[in-house]
Amino acid sequence: MERIDKLIAHPQFKSCMDAIKKAEETRKFCKHDLEHCLDVARIATILNMDENLGFKREVIYATALLHDIGRAQEYAGGDKHSSVGAKLAREILESCNFNSDESKEIVTAIFYHSSKESSENKGQRSLAYLLYRSDKESRNCFLCDAIDECYWSDETKKHKLNI
Ligand SMILES: [Fe+2]
Numbered sequence: 001m002e003r004i005d006k007l008i009a010h011p012q013f014k015s016c017m018d019a020i021k022k023a024e025e026t027r028k029f030c031k032h033d034l035e036h037c038l039d040v041a042r043i044a045t046i047l048n049m050d051e052n053l054g055f056k057r058e059v060i061y062a063t064a065l066l067h068d069i070g071r072a073q074e075y076a077g078g079d080k081h082s083s084v085g086a087k088l089a090r091e092i093l094e095s096c097n098f099n100s101d102e103s104k105e106i107v108t109a110i111f112y113h114s115s116k117e118s119s120e121n122k123g124q125r126s127l128a129y130l131l132y133r134s135d136k137e138s139r140n141c142f143l144c145d146a147i148d149e150c151y152w153s154d155e156t157k158k159h160k161l162n163i
């Protein structure tokens with residue numbers, strides 16, 4: 001996937017991921033590293049096939065790789081990572097040759113990914129709702145030592161491995 005190779009080598013992507021890694025060094029809750037992004041990408045790819053959603057593999061991977069890119073700025077006191085990330089993603093996508101329709105759909109998915117209601121409002125078969133579901137299903141809450149202190153809803157934490 002040529003455009004994804006370009007994306008993961010992009011200086012801004014790399015510096016954001018490095019900043020997240022540093023900021024989360026002592027975090028006891030789920031981290032937002034490359035492994036998390038790839039888990040989300042693979043789960044979204046499976047759901048895309050199972051449900052015939054019709055998204056291109058590169059669009060799914062770009063969405064998953066970029067969805068938490070605004071985390072370090074949020075930790076540093078900036079806006080929510082979904083809105084910061086949407087802005088950062090737009091610039092990176094453009095330089096990785098995603099066209100304006102693809103970019104718009106990916107940026108929208110990132111902007112709404114933190115909320116079930118907002119992502120589902122974009123449509124049950126939207127990229128936004130696919131990202132939301134894949135993000136949640138990527139977390140092994142049932143194995144987590146910090147589950148009782150986690151900010152996630154009880155409903156989400158009850159979630160078991162289902163893929
Ligand atoms: Fe997120």
Ligand SMILES: [Fe+2]
Nearest residue numbers: 036067068135
């Ligand atoms: Fe995430």
